[in-house]
Amino acid sequence: MSSQAAGTGAAAATKIPAPQHRGGTLYRGREGMWSWVLHRITGIAIFFFLLVHVLDTSLVRISPDAYNSVINEYKTPILGLGELALVAAIGFHALNGLRIILIDFWSWGTRHQRLMFWIVIALWVVLLAGFAPRQIINIVAEAS
Amino acid sequence: MTTIDAPRSPYTAPAPAKRRRVNWEKWGWLYMRLSGVVLVVLIFGHLFVNLFLGTGVRAIDFAFVAGKWASPFWQVWDVLMLWLALIHGGNGMRTVINDYAHGRLRPVLLGLVAAAVVVLVVLGTLVLTTFDPCPAGAPANLVPDFCSAISK
Numbered sequence: 267m268s269s270q271a272a273g274t275g276a277a278a279a280t281k282i283p284a285p286q287h288r289g290g291t292l293y294r295g296r297e298g299m300w301s302w303v304l305h306r307i308t309g310i311a312i313f314f315f316l317l318v319h320v321l322d323t324s325l326v327r328i329s330p331d332a333y334n335s336v337i338n339e340y341k342t343p344i345l346g347l348g349e350l351a352l353v354a355a356i357g358f359h360a361l362n363g364l365r366i367i368l369i370d371f372w373s374w375g376t377r378h379q380r381l382m383f384w385i386v387i388a389l390w391v392v393l394l395a396g397f398a399p400r401q402i403i404n405i406v407a408e409a410s
Numbered sequence: 411m412t413t414i415d416a417p418r419s420p421y422t423a424p425a426p427a428k429r430r431r432v433n434w435e436k437w438g439w440l441y442m443r444l445s446g447v448v449l450v451v452l453i454f455g456h457l458f459v460n461l462f463l464g465t466g467v468r469a470i471d472f473a474f475v476a477g478k479w480a481s482p483f484w485q486v487w488d489v490l491m492l493w494l495a496l497i498h499g500g501n502g503m504r505t506v507i508n509d510y511a512h513g514r515l516r517p518v519l520l521g522l523v524a525a526a527v528v529v530l531v532v533l534g535t536l537v538l539t540t541f542d543p544c545p546a547g548a549p550a551n552l553v554p555d556f557c558s559a560i561s562k
Contacts, residue, residue, distance in 0.1 A: 313502065316495055317526055320530045324537045326475050330471075330472035330549070330552035331552065353457060353461065360449075360450045360453070364450065367446065
C-alpha cells in the first residue's frame with residue numbers, strides 16, 4: 267500500500283510500478299480479500315441453514331412427535347459436527363461483520379482493517395475453544 | 411454530441427432532478443449493518459442458551475421449545491431474530507447473485523430468494539404467534555410440565 271501511495275500526488279509523471287503478478291483468481295490476495303471471501307462463504311452457508319432451520323422448527327406446530335423425531339437428527343454425531351461448523355461460520359461472520367462496521371463508520375478502523383482481521387481471528391479461536399469441547403462432550407455422551 | 415467538463419474543473423451542481431427517488435441501495439447497506447449488530451446479540455444469545463447451557467443440543471425437544479415460548483421474552487426474541495436474519499440473509503444473497511449471475515438466470519435466482527424469504531417469514535411468524543405448548547391429545551411426557559396443571 268505505502269509503496270503505491272508514493273507514486274501519486276504532484277509527481278504525476280513518475281512511473282507507476284506495475285502490480286505484482288498474482289495469478290488469475292486472486293484479487294490482491296491479502297487479509298482484506300480473504301475476509302471478504304470468508305464473509306461470503308459463511309454468509310451463504312448460514313442462509314441455507316436458516317431456510318432449513320425455520321422449516322424444522324415449524325414442525326412444533328404439527329405435533330410434538332414430528333418435531334422430536336426431526337430434532338433428534340440434530341443430536342447425531344454427524345450433525346453434531348455440523349453444528350460445530352455452523353457455530354464456527356456464524357462466529358466468523360458475526361465478528362468480521364463487526365469489523366466491517368468499524369471500517370465503514372470509523373476512520374481508525376479503516377486504517378487498521380488488517381490488524382482488526384487478526385483480532386477477529388483471535389476472538390474466533392477463543393470462541394471455538396469455548397464451544398468445541400462443550401459440543402464434543404455432547405456428541406460423545408449422546409453416542410454412548 | 412455529449413460534452414464533459416475538463417478534468418479538475420470546479421463542481422457545478424446538475425439541474426435539480428425532477429423527483430428524488432428513494433436510495434434503496436443506501437438503506438439496504440445501512441440495514442445490513444444495523445440488523446447485523448442486533449443479530450450478533452440475538453444469535454449469540456440463542457446459541458448460548460440452546461447449544462451451550464445445560465446439556466446443549468441434547469436438551470432440545472418439543473417441551474424445551476414450548477417452555478421457552480411460554481415466555482413473551484423468548485417469543486419476541488425469536489420473532490425479531492426470524493425477521494432480521496431472513497431479510498439480512500436474503501439481501502446478502504441478492505448481493506451475491508448480482509455479482510455472479512447474468513442474463514435470464516439473475517431474475518430467476520432473485521425471485522427464488524425473495525420467495526423463500528417471504529414464505530419463511532410468514533410461516534415462522536404464524537408458527538410463533540399461533541403456537542400451543544399443550545396440544546390436545548399430546549402425550550404428557552412430550553409436553554412441558556406446566557401442561558398438566560392447565561388441562562384436566
